[in-house]
Structure formats: C-alpha cells, structure tokens
Amino acid sequence: MLIGYARTSTTEQEAGLEAQIRDLTAAGCERVFAERVSSVAPRTELDAALAFVREGDTLVVTKLDRLARTVAKAWEIVEHLEDKGTGLRILSLGGDTVDTRSATGKLILTIFAGFAQFEREMMLERQREGIAKAKVEGRYKGRKPTARAKADDARRLHAEGKTVTEIAKALGIGRASVYRALEGG
Template sequence: MQVGYARTSTEEQVAGLEAQVRDLEAAGCERVYREQVSALGERPELKDALSFLRSGDTLVITKIDRLARNTRALGDIVDDLHKRGVGLKVLQFGKETLDTTGAYGRLMLNMFAAFAEFERDLMKERQKEGIAKAKVEQKYKGRKPTARAKAGEAIELFRQGRSVSEIAKAVGIGRGSVYRALEAAGLKEPSPSQ
C-alpha cells in the first residue's frame, strides 16, 4: 500500500498543501495524511502515518523537506522505515521518483537531503544579512507582537470570568502573555480558594 504524507509549515499555505495531496493521490496513494505545522513542532499526522505503515508499504512524499528538516532527522526516519520493511518514495524529481528501497536510492536520498539542508542554511544566512541591513537602514519592523495585539481580547474574556488557561487557549497566546496583559490593565486572577 502506498501512503502519502503532505505538510506545509503554516495554515496560510493552503494551495501548497492541496497541490501536495493532488500529487500524492495521482501517484497512487490510497491514504494521505496531511497537516499544516512547522517541521520543528509536534507533527501528529506524521506520527500516525508512520505508525500506520506495515512491512511492504511505501511512504510517499512530494519533497524531502516535507518529511524532515535536516539530514539527521531524515536518516532516523528512513532507518526506522527500512528496519520495518517500509519503502520511501519521493516525487520531487519530475517524472522520475526516488525510491529508497535499494542502495542507489538511499545514496541519492542522502545526497539530496544534504543539498536541501545546505540550501536552507544559505537561505537563513541571506535572511539574517537582509535583516541586519534593514536594521542599519532603520527599515526593519520585525514581526507584529501577537500577544500585545490580543491583550484587549484577553482582558475582556477575563472580565467574563474565564480562567487564564481558558483565555490563553481561546486567544492563542501563552499564559504568561495573559498574565502580562492582566497586570498591565491592573487586573489580577483570583486565587484558587476564591
């Protein structure tokens, strides 16, 4: 059985996720796991896909970087798959696919993974250089502070009697940010005994 795994880093990348799913289904995947989460975060769908696979199955991905962030993580996943008798197929290479069930495929996978990691490192270096230049030119604004933008909503929920944990979850910010917003507004969470 061919099982597909599709991932994008953010929820805004809907078209990218849909394109991956389309390609995986066109490649013959009977089941496709999909998620929109950073490779650094928890990936429950990947975990489910990996635990679903049985000996003789093949995990199919569209690109190497959808599965792992670096060569070490990729190697760990591929080693686990091969120990269990599961193949890995990468569709990234146009009409040709990379199949890691043989020695040549595993060699090529490691080479491509190393190039992908190198390319990512170069991109991060260029990004840092661009940010440094923008800061010197006083053009760098950085990311909008999410928690500050949601402080009013957090305060309103607190006034409605919601707990800090409930507010953090509802608003999508950390508990510490909720406490800071309440403190700035001169509010205090009641102690558990009240």
C-alpha cells in the same frame, strides 16, 4: 498501500498544501496525512503516518524537504521505515521509490537530503543578512506583537469562564501567549 504525507510551514501556504494532497492522491495514495507546521516543531501527522504504515507499505512525499530538513532527520525517518519493512517514494525524484536498502538508494537519498539542508541553511543566511541590512537602514521593525495586542481580549474571555485552549483558538494565538497575557494582567 501507498501512504501520503503533506506539510507546509504556515497557514498562509494553503495552496501549497492542497497541491501536495492533490499530487499524492494522483500518485495513488489511499491515505494522506497533512499538517501545517514548521519542520522543527512536533509533527503529529508525520508521527501518525509513521505509526500507520505497515510492512510492505510505502510512504510517499512530494518533495524531500516536506519530510525532513536535515540529512540526520531524513535518515532517522528512513531507519524507522526500514525497521517496519516499508519504503519511501519521493515524487519530485520522478516518482521512483528510493530503495534505501541498496547502496545506490542510500547515496541518492543522502545527496538529496544534503541539498535540502544546504538550501534551507542558505535561505536562513540570506534572511539574516537582509534583516541586518534593514535594521541598519532603520527599515526593520520586527514582527508585529499580535498576541500582546490581544491580551485584553484574552483576559476578558478568561473572566467569562473560557479555558486557555478555547481562548487561544478564538483569538488565533498560542496557548503560551494566553498564559502570558493572563499572568501580565
């Protein structure tokens, strides 16, 4: 059975997530796990996909960076898959299954995981340089503190008897932001 996994980092990348799901379905995935979460945050759908795969199944991703951002994380996932007797297929590599049980497959995966990690680190470096330059020029203001702007609403909803989870969902902010708003007011 082919099991798909799709991920984007933010809710603004909806089209990217839809494209991944479309490509995974077209590749024959019978079940697709999808989520909108940073690669460094807990990924519940990835955990669910890894728990779901059975011996003989193949986990399919559109690109390696959707699965892992570092070589170490890629190998952690691959070792888990190997322990379960499953394979990994990366569609951007021509759709071929990367057989990590062979020396060639391990080399290919390591090289591509290294490129993904390098690309990510270079992007973050350019981002830091751009922010530093903008700060010097007085153009960088930082991210607008949306949660603080909603603190009064959070306190009002709490006074109405809403739970922290309900407040967070209603206002589109994190639970931790709700707790900070309640403590501050």
